[in-house]
Amino acid sequence: MSESIEIKINGQELLLSAGTRVRDVLEQHCPEWLKTSVGVSLNDEPLDFQMALHSNGELTPLEPRGNASSMALEMCRHTTSHVLAQAVKELFNDVQVGIGPPTADGFYYDFLREDPFTPEDLKAIEKRMRKLIKTNQTLERLEMPKEEAEMIFAEKGEDLKVELVRDKGGDQVSCYQQGNFIDFCTGPHLPHTGKIPVIKLLHTAAAHWRPKSGREDSPMMQRIYGTAFFSGEDLKTFLDHREEAKKRDHRRLGIDLDLFHFDEKAGPGMAYWHPKGGTIRHQIEAFLCDEQLSRGYDIVYTPHIARKHLWETSGHYDYYKENMFTLDVDEQEYVLKPMNCPGHILIYQKGTRSYRELPLRYSEFGTVYRNELSGVLHGMLRVRGFTQDDAHIFCRPDQIQEEVSGALDLALHVMKTFGYDEYRIDLSLHDPSNRDKYAGDEDQWGLAESALADALDSMGLVYERQLNEAAFYGPKIDFHLIDALGRAWQGSTIQLDFNLPERFNLTYAGDDGYQHRTAMIHRAIYGSLERFVGGLIEHYGGAFPLWLAPVQVVVLPIADRHIKYAEDIAEAAEKAGLRAEVDRRSGKLGAKIRDAQTQKLPFMLIVGDRDMENQEVSVRHRTVGDLGSLTIETFLAQAVRDIEDRAVREWPLRENDTAPAA
Numbered sequence: 001m002s003e004s005i006e007i008k009i010n011g012q013e014l015l016l017s018a019g020t021r022v023r024d025v026l027e028q029h030c031p032e033w034l035k036t037s038v039g040v041s042l043n044d045e046p047l048d049f050q051m052a053l054h055s056n057g058e059l060t061p062l063e064p065r066g067n068a069s070s071m072a073l074e075m076c077r078h079t080t081s082h083v084l085a086q087a088v089k090e091l092f093n094d095v096q097v098g099i100g101p102p103t104a105d106g107f108y109y110d111f112l113r114e115d116p117f118t119p120e121d122l123k124a125i126e127k128r129m130r131k132l133i134k135t136n137q138t139l140e141r142l143e144m145p146k147e148e149a150e151m152i153f154a155e156k157g158e159d160l161k162v163e164l165v166r167d168k169g170g171d172q173v174s175c176y177q178q179g180n181f182i183d184f185c186t187g188p189h190l191p192h193t194g195k196i197p198v199i200k201l202l203h204t205a206a207a208h209w210r211p212k213s214g215r216e217d218s219p220m221m222q223r224i225y226g227t228a229f230f231s232g233e234d235l236k237t238f239l240d241h242r243e244e245a246k247k248r249d250h251r252r253l254g255i256d257l258d259l260f261h262f263d264e265k266a267g268p269g270m271a272y273w274h275p276k277g278g279t280i281r282h283q284i285e286a287f288l289c290d291e292q293l294s295r296g297y298d299i300v301y302t303p304h305i306a307r308k309h310l311w312e313t314s315g316h317y318d319y320y321k322e323n324m325f326t327l328d329v330d331e332q333e334y335v336l337k338p339m340n341c342p343g344h345i346l347i348y349q350k351g352t353r354s355y356r357e358l359p360l361r362y363s364e365f366g367t368v369y370r371n372e373l374s375g376v377l378h379g380m381l382r383v384r385g386f387t388q389d390d391a392h393i394f395c396r397p398d399q400i401q402e403e404v405s406g407a408l409d410l411a412l413h414v415m416k417t418f419g420y421d422e423y424r425i426d427l428s429l430h431d432p433s434n435r436d437k438y439a440g441d442e443d444q445w446g447l448a449e450s451a452l453a454d455a456l457d458s459m460g461l462v463y464e465r466q467l468n469e470a471a472f473y474g475p476k477i478d479f480h481l482i483d484a485l486g487r488a489w490q491g492s493t494i495q496l497d498f499n500l501p502e503r504f505n506l507t508y509a510g511d512d513g514y515q516h517r518t519a520m521i522h523r524a525i526y527g528s529l530e531r532f533v534g535g536l537i538e539h540y541g542g543a544f545p546l547w548l549a550p551v552q553v554v555v556l557p558i559a560d561r562h563i564k565y566a567e568d569i570a571e572a573a574e575k576a577g578l579r580a581e582v583d584r585r586s587g588k589l590g591a592k593i594r595d596a597q598t599q600k601l602p603f604m605l606i607v608g609d610r611d612m613e614n615q616e617v618s619v620r621h622r623t624v625g626d627l628g629s630l631t632i633e634t635f636l637a638q639a640v641r642d643i644e645d646r647a648v649r650e651w652p653l654r655e656n657d658t659a660p661a662a
């Protein structure tokens with residue numbers, strides 16, 4: 001037991017016996033840290049002062065500052081969740097506590113209770129938490145045999161904790177106690193509640209108890225979300241951001257802007273695109289379709305259902321069955337396609353392929369159906385029916401790098417067009433020490449992975465290698481788009497596949513006259529149209545750039561006598577290719593402008609007596625406001641050029657303008 005460990009601290013090197021407490025080391029060698037820091041880190045692991053040291057390394061202080069991912073803030077948020085549970089136990093009877101981890105934005109704690117907590121409850125709980133925080137309660141770490149912990153929680157009637165200790169605890173477990181509240185937890189925590197800075201409870205939700213435990217009678221818990229920051233300013237920025245995200249929520253804007261709806265009666269997780277949403281989607285599809293045609297892609301169409309046999313060959317029937325919708329046709333089992341790949345393979349296989357005709361690039365806006373659990377459905381982001389801009393590239397192994405480069409170039413062009421200037425790229429690789437997990441042989445993997453990396457490198461792209469994150473069938477490149485609020489969205493994906501070419505025996509005749517294994521690349525630029533448009537709605541806050549706006553121009557006659565002139569203007573705009581409307585309703589101009597603003601229409605063309613007289617229009621832009629009088633020809637020339645450029649910037653159309661925040 002008297003094993004020793006080497007610890008560096010503040011420039012000193014110490015030889016300590018394993019199991020020495022952090023506090024003891026600090027008291028001797030760095031007592032000021034006990035005051036200025038909230039804990040320490042050892043080899044990037046956060047530790048609190050009561051924990052024991054078991055490995056070599058350097059101790060650094062965790063100071064109470066920093067944001068988001070800082071270990072100190074995470075410790076602080078986690079400790080606050082204990083205080084939340086303590087406050088709830090003090091204020092409410094008949095409540096059992098569940099778990100309370102930190103999250104990316106704060107923390108939550110789950111409680112077993114019949115009724116949801118009301119907003120008034122949250123206020124009372126928050127008030128009690130502040131009171132508890134002020135009393136500087138120590139969080140005392142208690143280490144004990146598992147049975148003892150089970151007994152403690154059983155006596156308190158905390159059956160869920162007993163279950164957790166039983167399932168998760170080793171022979172010895174740790175609990176933390178502040179005041180009369182005790183929790184089963186590995187830590188680390190702040191030394192005392194007085195170190196908790198600014199807190200805020202946010203909202204409630206229902207959540208199942210341990211959903212992954214497979215228990216069928218898993219009770220429903222009442223979850224309370226909260227957050228904590230080191231400064232009031234950080235909290236304010238967070239809350240402002242949160243408010244803005246709510247305003248941009250695509251589910252809300254989808255309804256407000258009349259873009260789409262989900263119809264519970266017709267079935268959850270399936271979007272009904274209204275004319276305005278349909279217009280946006282059509283522009284997005286047409287843009288990519290043209291790009292693909294100019295880049296040597298072919299367009300194919302494949303049926304929505306196919307006999308089970310096809311899915312047995314592809315392997316989906318074995319490992320993807322619970323996500324597939326099946327149907328009976330002529331007493332045979334058919335599958336509603338969850339993927340487009342097998343369909344494209346059937347087209348490739350129709351005919352003998354020679355090395356000369358490769359690569360073949362088959363593209364389809366393919367609608368697929370996947371049986372997602374109803375609990376995970378979320379607006380346009382998780383749905384049961386969606387359309388992928390799916391393409392499969394069949395090529396020779398020596399063409400992989402060039403094909404991947406081509407797909408990367410297309411992805412970059414598309415992101416730029418939609419104004420996603422920031423993105424992250426992951427290159428997911430296999431783990432040679434985990435061979436059983438992956439299809440294909442080591443040579444194939446080596447060749448494909450270096451082809452992907454070379455393609456990225458040759459284009460000067462920065463990416464992160466993710467070891468052991470590849471799909472079982474091949475390595476892949478994933479883009480994560482960063483939106484206007486700094487949030488990441490799933491973007492383009494380019495994936496190699498060693499599995500399907502084997503399963504379907506895909507070959508081509510080489511210049512040596514022999515048959516060779518075809519290489520296959522799955523590639524989606526938007527991914528799912530539903531998710532992509534959902535993301536765009538939030539990225540733009542509903543204010544689509546001119547080329548995408550469902551109504552680009554609305555003409556507002558000031559009085560009835562201007563309606564005829566307004567119609568002429570709208571007609572001229574339509575002739576120039578714009579989507580134009582006339583607001584013929586009687587009523588105040590101010591109200592019409594407000595409506596157009598609310599609908600986030602890019603341009604309002606206001607026409608009154610003077611405009612008619614001068615054969616002009618008074619141009620108003622949704623973000624810039626009044627732009628003065630122009631002839632309709634001048635306005636249209638500018639607008640048409642902007643549409644053709646698919647400009648994301650707002651008016652005025654100076655060169656090198658960047659878009660102001662919408």
Ligand SMILES: [Zn+2]
Nearest residue numbers: 078185186187
């Ligand atoms: Zn804890």
Ligand SMILES: [Zn+2]
Nearest residue numbers: 339340341522
């Ligand atoms: Zn595919």
